[in-house]
Amino acid sequence: MTDEFLGPPWQMDWRLDALADRETLPESVREMVDEARAELVTAKDPFFRGIDADADLPKTMYVEPVRSTDPKGPHIPFFDNHRGWLVYTFVPRVEDPQITVEEVFWQ
Structure with a gap:
């Protein structure tokens, strides 16, 4: 066991x-969801904290907390120019940190 994050x-x-x-x-939207997923699992910080923390994301995607008063709580990555989003939580355990998608929506 390691003590490093x-x-x-x-x-x-x-x-x-x-x-x-x-x-x-639809298949095209599932591909956008998969692209959003790929961005989340490879992000250095899944909470996207700080100024321009999401600057490396595609122009049609950005991430923000569900509630600004809970910056370590659920987050929403919007994709397809705000037509769709995922709601996810991130559990930063020392062993087996994990992102859990709670909701998917597209209109």
């Missing part, structure tokens, strides 16, 4: 209802 790529899990919602989306 592990880095990317992060593990990602999906709530079953979120995964089912993803499967009902």
Whole structure:
């Protein structure tokens, strides 16, 4: 066991209802969801803290906390110019840190 905080790529899990919602989306939208997923699991800091922390994301995607008063709580990456989003939480455990997708939406 190590005392160091592990880095990317992060593990990602999906709530079953979120995964089912993803499967009902059109193929082109599922590809955008997969691109958003790839950005999340490879991000240095899945909380995207700091000024311009999401500067490396595609121009049609950005991440913000669900509530500004809870910066380590659930976050929302918006994609497809705000037409879709994921709600996820990040558990920064020393062993097995993990991102959990709680909701997927696209309109």
